[in-house]
Amino acid sequence: MAILTSGGDAPGMNAAIRAAVRVGEQQGLELFGVARGFNGLLNGSFRPLDAGDVSGVIQQGGTFLGTARCTEFKTDAGQERALHELHLRRIDALVVIGGNGSQQGSFALARKGFPVVGVASTIDNDLTGSDITVGVDTALNIALEAIDRLKVTASSHERGLVVEVMGRDCGYLALMAGLTGGAEAVVIPERETGPDEIARVFHKAYADGKKHALAVVAEGARCNAQTLIRYFEEQPGPFEVRATILGHVQRGGVPTAYDRLLASRLGAGAIDALLKGQTGVLVGLLDDRVGTTPLGTVVDTCKPLNLELLDLAAVLS
Ligand code: ADP
Ligand code: F6P
Numbered sequence: 001m002a003i004l005t006s007g008g009d010a011p012g013m014n015a016a017i018r019a020a021v022r023v024g025e026q027q028g029l030e031l032f033g034v035a036r037g038f039n040g041l042l043n044g045s046f047r048p049l050d051a052g053d054v055s056g057v058i059q060q061g062g063t064f065l066g067t068a069r070c071t072e073f074k075t076d077a078g079q080e081r082a083l084h085e086l087h088l089r090r091i092d093a094l095v096v097i098g099g100n101g102s103q104q105g106s107f108a109l110a111r112k113g114f115p116v117v118g119v120a121s122t123i124d125n126d127l128t129g130s131d132i133t134v135g136v137d138t139a140l141n142i143a144l145e146a147i148d149r150l151k152v153t154a155s156s157h158e159r160g161l162v163v164e165v166m167g168r169d170c171g172y173l174a175l176m177a178g179l180t181g182g183a184e185a186v187v188i189p190e191r192e193t194g195p196d197e198i199a200r201v202f203h204k205a206y207a208d209g210k211k212h213a214l215a216v217v218a219e220g221a222r223c224n225a226q227t228l229i230r231y232f233e234e235q236p237g238p239f240e241v242r243a244t245i246l247g248h249v250q251r252g253g254v255p256t257a258y259d260r261l262l263a264s265r266l267g268a269g270a271i272d273a274l275l276k277g278q279t280g281v282l283v284g285l286l287d288d289r290v291g292t293t294p295l296g297t298v299v300d301t302c303k304p305l306n307l308e309l310l311d312l313a314a315v316l317s
Contacts, residue, residue: 001029001274002046002086003095005063006037006070006102009251010121010135012259013063016097018054019267020119025051027275032091036066037098038073038105041082046089058260061138061253067098070105079108086114093279095270097121099133100168100299103282107295110280117270118295120284121263123251126170128301129293130284134266137258139166139250140176146246147181147216154212160202160232160239161214164225165246171218171305173250178216179313186313187217187224190305195223195231201317206238213239265290 003020005013017033024031033053035045057064072078086094093115096106099122106118120130123139143165154161163181167173171188178186185201187193198215205213217224225243232241255263262285269283269290281292 001093001095002032002034002091003049003065003097004034004037004040005065005067005121006096006098006105007067008099008122009062009067010099010123010133011061011138011251011253011255012134012263013097013121014057014060015255015260015263016119016121016134016267017063017065018057019264020095020270021049021054022051023268023271027271029271032089033065036068037102038070038082039068040066041085042070042072042078044085044088046091059254061255073105079112082109083112083114093117093274095119095274097134097267099124100126103127103295104299107280107299110295115274115279116295117273117279118282118298119266119270120282121266123173124167124170125172126168126303127282127284127298128303129282129298130286132262132285134259134263135251135255136173137262138253138256140173140180141256142250142253143173143177143246144181146244146249147177147214150244151181151212151214154214154242158211158239160237160241161212162217162225162228162241162243163214163246164217164219164243166250167218167220169220170303171220174216174218174221175305175309175313179309179316181214181216182317183214183216183313184317185215186310187215187221188305188310189218189220189222191307191310192222195228198223198228199231199235199237202237202239202241
């Protein structure tokens with residue numbers, strides 16, 4: 001059985017690999033790691049993995065197998081090449097640890113009849129089939145720590161503060177970072193807000209005597225950091241505004257206890273699912289239990305965001 005990590009890396013991926021290898025080995029499987037995601041399938045970059053190879057990785061962020069984006073794998077020819085390499089090495093099944101795009105890749109192989117199980121792992125938390133995905137907790141805590149620090153200096157200078165967080169098209173990280181970071185405004189793609197509204201909120205914060213005002217914005221929102229910087233340059237308000245784009249800092253952390261636990265459960269769950277004959281499914285956390293969802297459902301459905309939390313963030317700000 002082979003294991004790969006694909007798409008954006010997420011803290012906890014190593015813990016998921018470790019769990020899959022250790023459970024698989026105990027079940028008598030011969031395991032292989034694939035380097036650099038689907039690229040490694042195409043290039044035949046396989047290496048044997050045993051319990052010792054995953055020693056000391058549970059606390060490491062990133063993925064020791066490497067990850068990548070692989071355009072060729074999106075084509076039928078690329079997928080056929082991957083299948084050829086898998087058959088050549090007599091690999092019977094594949095575990096794909098990754099996010100939305102990666103699970104579309106898993107689904108493509110499953111549709112061609114190859115046994116695949118996905119493990120829900122992305123900082124974006126945009127995967128149907130898992131209430132929370134591996135890496136989210138760490139990324140959120142990193143964003144929160146940055147926000148706490150930025151608020152200190154913004155207060156000293158009495159400034160407005162825009163913090164942009166990752167999430168691709170999903171506002172989950174921004175919403176949670178905004179709510180838990182005490183933001184005056186949260187901007188997410190699921191409910192767009194214009195710059196005028198942010199300016200109004202900043203004005204109100206100033207009028208209320210606040211020392212700073214904070215807007216947490218999702219990178220996928222139209223009103224992102226760049227839009228707001230331009231807006232406030234043209235129409236300065238009572239607060240001088242500074243913006244910080246957190247970017248990849250959020251992905252690079254040491255996985256939290258929560259992510260290590262989640263990754264361990266899902267990595268082990270992937271082997272259990274395969275050994276029970278389940279394929280073409282995503283292993284995720286559903287109502288605090290490890291469960292599976294058909295990949296067809298995963299790739300066809302958008303995970304809804306709890307917008308009540310956006311209203312709560314506004315009430316609490
Ligand atoms: P993530 O898994 O973090 O969402 P990406 O969206 O970048 O990351 O996808 C990772 C990789 O998954 C892509 O580079 C590609 O190899 C594969 N992939 C994405 N979409 C598809 C698709 N529709 N069909 C087959 N493979 C895909
Ligand atoms: O999918 C994870 C993610 O970090 C997104 O939040 C972000 O939009 C994207 O990957 C960034 O990708 P890259 O690492 O290629 O810049």
